[in-house]
Amino acid sequence: MRYPPEHKAEVRQKILNDASRRVRAEGLTGAGVAAVMRDTGLTHGGFYKHFESKDELLIESLRGAFREIADKLAAVAEGARSEEPWRAIVKAYLSLEYCHHIEQGCPLPALAPEMTRVDKAMRGQIFGELVQYKNRMVPFMPGRRTQEKERNFFVIFSTMIGAVEIARMLPDRTAQEKVLSSTREFLLSSF
Amino acid sequence: MRYPPEHKAEVRQKILNDASRRVRAEGLTGAGVAAVMRDTGLTHGGFYKHFESKDELLIESLRGAFREIADKLAAVAEGARSEEPWRAIVKAYLSLEYCHHIEQGCPLPALAPEMTRVDKAMRGQIFGELVQYKNRMVPFMPGRRTQEKERNFFVIFSTMIGAVEIARMLPDRTAQEKVLSSTREFLLSSF
DNA sequence: TGTACATCAGTGAACGCGCGTTCACTGATGTAC
């Protein structure tokens, strides 16, 4: 079969989208070649027409996940009319909605501990993505100077990441919502 | 060979200690039967004389990890002379020392996201360990009534867990210490 | 216009490897008589 010239790029993008969802939902080793290709509607053999290795898929799908969540949170912040942007980010990040959709959410509460265990080369690349994510969020953070905003980025995101992780370990919505709303109120009253 | 009657219990405990370190350092799948038995100085075949399955090893080694960190933090809190116990816990938990020794540290910043992905039966058991951990920490938390202490447990531990995870993603001590100390100061000035 | 060949995304069998698990065996020590 011959395909239109844009076909290959589209398929690659579809594989990446499926992988970036799978990696968040099932962990760093959860985006297996066969499973991802099945998601995409292809067989595993064709994978290497699109990627050099599974590692390339992994880093590219993480890159996509970081970009996706940064886009969403930036949109939320920019859409905040009557309140400070960081407050809108905190409310969105600590919502039950975000908590329940791990596959579309921030890679940090889904994968942070696993990301510290990958080999050095990949850890360097992941660190680069984290820095970009931080740089996109810093302008929305509370504080006067950039240094203060940066400090607050780390404090606020640390708190949100931990809260989402704990909430996800709890067995029912009520307990989850309790942790999320406690942490939300704590952060919103802290700056 | 015949062994003294306490021998078997000692070997089982050694296997559990090795596994509980490995699982924190290398992830939920990192405590492989062969690797853990090699740590213990035995060969993989003997494993099933001590455990019914790898799942039994996993839950028992997590249980041990939760108990180990709860013991440590309780000792730190009880040893706090001139300050409130929770402040001593925050200082210990957010120290570079604890951050760097993931294999002896709290299972939450090491494993929380992975723990939400295990099968339902094991998730139930892990949730039980989390509840026990919380119950041991709650008495040390700031707040008047138990309800308030419990709320603060979740807020404080969420924040600490996230901060340790982020710190562990950073490439050098300076950056790690910045996140840890920012978060430490934030928490210590919040209650 | 027709024919032969090139292209290339996708297929599916096969590979080597590491994993959890099983099992026949070992061998030092205890017990029965």
Add this chain to the structure above:
DNA sequence: TGTACATCAGTGAACGCGCGTTCACTGATGTAC
């Protein structure tokens, strides 16, 4: 006291399975002449 047998933690080969990766092949379409 000596002999035959039982016990049982530990050994290491072997298994089935899923994984990432390779590769000969397919077949629709483009290109050369």
